[in-house]
Amino acid sequence: MRNPRAFFRPLAVGAPEPVQEVPFKPSRMIHFFDPSNERMAAKVPALVGTVDILLGNLEDAIQADRKEAARAGLINIAQTTDFGATQLWTRINSLDSPWVLDDLLALVPAIGEKLDVIMVPKVEGPEDIYYIDRLLAQLEAKAGISRPILVHAILETAAGVNNVEAIAAASPRMQGMSLGPADLAASRRMKTTRVGGGHPGYLVRTDPVDGEINADRPIFQQDLWHYTIAAMVDACAANEILPFYGPFGDIADVVACEDQFRNAFLLGCVGTWTLHPVQVGIARKVFSPSAQDVAWARKVIDAMGDGTGAVMIDGKMQDDATVKQCRVVVGLADALAANDPELAAAYASNV
Ligand code: GLV
Ligand code: MG
Numbered sequence: 001m002r003n004p005r006a007f008f009r010p011l012a013v014g015a016p017e018p019v020q021e022v023p024f025k026p027s028r029m030i031h032f033f034d035p036s037n038e039r040m041a042a043k044v045p046a047l048v049g050t051v052d053i054l055l056g057n058l059e060d061a062i063q064a065d066r067k068e069a070a071r072a073g074l075i076n077i078a079q080t081t082d083f084g085a086t087q088l089w090t091r092i093n094s095l096d097s098p099w100v101l102d103d104l105l106a107l108v109p110a111i112g113e114k115l116d117v118i119m120v121p122k123v124e125g126p127e128d129i130y131y132i133d134r135l136l137a138q139l140e141a142k143a144g145i146s147r148p149i150l151v152h153a154i155l156e157t158a159a160g161v162n163n164v165e166a167i168a169a170a171s172p173r174m175q176g177m178s179l180g181p182a183d184l185a186a187s188r189r190m191k192t193t194r195v196g197g198g199h200p201g202y203l204v205r206t207d208p209v210d211g212e213i214n215a216d217r218p219i220f221q222q223d224l225w226h227y228t229i230a231a232m233v234d235a236c237a238a239n240e241i242l243p244f245y246g247p248f249g250d251i252a253d254v255v256a257c258e259d260q261f262r263n264a265f266l267l268g269c270v271g272t273w274t275l276h277p278v279q280v281g282i283a284r285k286v287f288s289p290s291a292q293d294v295a296w297a298r299k300v301i302d303a304m305g306d307g308t309g310a311v312m313i314d315g316k317m318q319d320d321a322t323v324k325q326c327r328v329v330v331g332l333a334d335a336l337a338a339n340d341p342e343l344a345a346a347y348a349s350n351v
Helices: 038-042 063-078 099-112 126-143 160-163 163-169 182-188 228-240 255-269 276-285 293-304 319-335 341-349
Strands: 030-035 053-057 087-091 118-120 150-155 172-181 203-205 217-219 241-245 270-275 312-313 316-318
Touching: 030 276, 053 255, 063 099, 063 182, 087 099, 087 276, 099 126, 118 126, 118 172, 118 182, 126 150, 126 163, 150 160, 150 163, 160 163, 160 182, 163 172, 163 228, 217 319, 228 241, 228 255, 255 276, 270 276, 293 319, 316 319, 319 341
Parallel strands: 030 053, 030 270, 053 087, 087 118, 118 150, 150 172, 172 241
Antiparallel strands: 203 217, 312 316
16 A cells, blocks of 8 residues: 555656546536547537537447547547537546557557546456556656546446445546446346346335235336445545446436436436437436525525524524535535536526
């Protein structure tokens, strides 16, 4: 284990100093694009400003014979696009693949100044983060990059879930984590073939009335991902990094998608992946606190004055703990409204 002072020293001579805090920028949606697809790549400049994060995907969903085209496409897009306040991320190939080393060797010198975050798939433990951490420092030093590229891990292996706390704490480069329900299901040998969301077979059923076990008994679908998202949120919050939901593969089912996103938001996630334009609006709606919630939170904060003691508002008890919850809501609302005049107006009109 590195000592606490060494933790914030660069891992290569000439590499930028590690950040002390993860900079919070609006991060409601990580919008995936395929940089090997010229038609899709041509649309990227028009997406700037409409999504919080644009991610050039190099890993799964890119065919083996398109890996180099994806890498080259991403470099070209990054070099020729002004991203403004929109973050640029990439998902590199997994550490056990033959492509990842070339991904990093090509991307860091060419577009290292423009890349905010590198998403690392199939992370199994802190050793994977140590490897990336040192390699990025060496490449940043060599290329003269002025600020560290941050690292985001996908939680999508059983080993990764076992080691989630150690992964979150592995480096000051850690920016956050996403749930990867598809790979995680395979790794755990779960019997779902879906990408995220519920499953009709994972349920609880109400008790029989008068022993009538075959009568129509209401059933309730349960959330397959609750445990993992909650563990990820705790690991991230305890290490002051940001948790995200991952992919929701049933693009047509915008209703269940909204439910899944909202569960993640309520549990503490700051954003989600969006795989299709139709999911962008859902993510924006769900991961921006509602105007009503913001107005209520402001009311509680105002009523609580210095934050000590207890008051009743509309029959609900408020104290130090509820003020803290309300500050989370208002803090997020203010950060989002600073970049979004529509949200700013909605939040202002409810005060
Ligand atoms: C994402 O990469 C997933 O496997 O769900
Ligand atoms: Mg995956």
